[in-house]
Amino acid sequence: MRKLKLDELNRASVDEFKQQDKLPVAVVLDNVRSMHNIGSIFRTADGFAVEQVCLCGITAQPPHREIEKTALGATLSVNWTYYETPLQAVEQLRQQGYQIIAVEQAENSTMLNEFTPDTNQKYALIFGNEVNGVSDEVMQAIDACIEIPQFGTKHSFNIAITAGIVLWDFFAKISL
Numbered sequence: 188m189r190k191l192k193l194d195e196l197n198r199a200s201v202d203e204f205k206q207q208d209k210l211p212v213a214v215v216l217d218n219v220r221s222m223h224n225i226g227s228i229f230r231t232a233d234g235f236a237v238e239q240v241c242l243c244g245i246t247a248q249p250p251h252r253e254i255e256k257t258a259l260g261a262t263l264s265v266n267w268t269y270y271e272t273p274l275q276a277v278e279q280l281r282q283q284g285y286q287i288i289a290v291e292q293a294e295n296s297t298m299l300n301e302f303t304p305d306t307n308q309k310y311a312l313i314f315g316n317e318v319n320g321v322s323d324e325v326m327q328a329i330d331a332c333i334e335i336p337q338f339g340t341k342h343s344f345n346i347a348i349t350a351g352i353v354l355w356d357f358f359a360k361i362s363l
Contacts, residue, residue: 204264209238210358211309213280217273217325218244218316219346226257227347228314233261235358238309240265241280243273257347273313273325285311289321289332290353292343296334299353304360312353314346 199207214232219225225247232240242248248269249255249262270276277287286308304310313329315321320343326332335344335352344352 201260201264204233204236205266207236209236210354210361212237212354212357213239213241213285213309213311214350214354215241215273215276215280215311215313216243216246217313217321218319219246219314220317221346222247222251222253223257224317224345224347226254226259226261228350229254229258229261229265229267231347231351231354232265235354237265237354240267241270241273241276241311242267243270243276273322274328277311277313277325277328280311283309285309287311287313287328287330289313289315289326289329290334290349291315291321291326291332292334293326293332296332299333299335299356302331302333302356304357306361310357312350312357314350314353317346 214228214237216225216228225242229240247254249258249267254262281287288310290312313321313325333353335349337344
């Protein structure tokens with residue numbers, strides 16, 4: 188087996204990416220503090236062609252060297268918007284027809300493997316702060332909550348890992 192070279196991957200240019208069909212998902216980052224996590228999520232958002240990333244509260248904004256270390260240019264391809272509060276993003280996305288879903292461990296959450304997205308619906312997936320998770324104010328404004336089943340000794344996955352797992356699941360269920 189031979190690894191493919193970069194020029195063999197047939198990746199879209201930034202302009203081509205902006206024109207292609209997108210996964211009907213907006214990623215909302217609720218006060219994410221690590222710029223490496225932010226950059227990783229941009230890169231994953233590019234990989235699954237999500238519609239947009241919403242940066243909220245203390246979440247840093249591009250351009251920033253620490254974000255670019257992990258984004259590797261994805262901040263140029265993925266549409267993003269900054270909101271002073273995550274509730275502002277939630278209100279805007281709800282007006283645009285998105286179903287608001289927190290990714291959090293919560294009462295009455297639906298396990299990710301049991302959640303079936305509607306292919307005719309747009310989704311706003313909210314990922315919370317590395318320590319405190321999705322803010323209580325946002326939890327009061329959501330339509331649903333999904334949770335990744337876990338079986339180890341830790342209480343949670345890193346936010347960038349969580350975003351990768353959830354976005355892959357949505358991509359697989361909607362697009363494949």
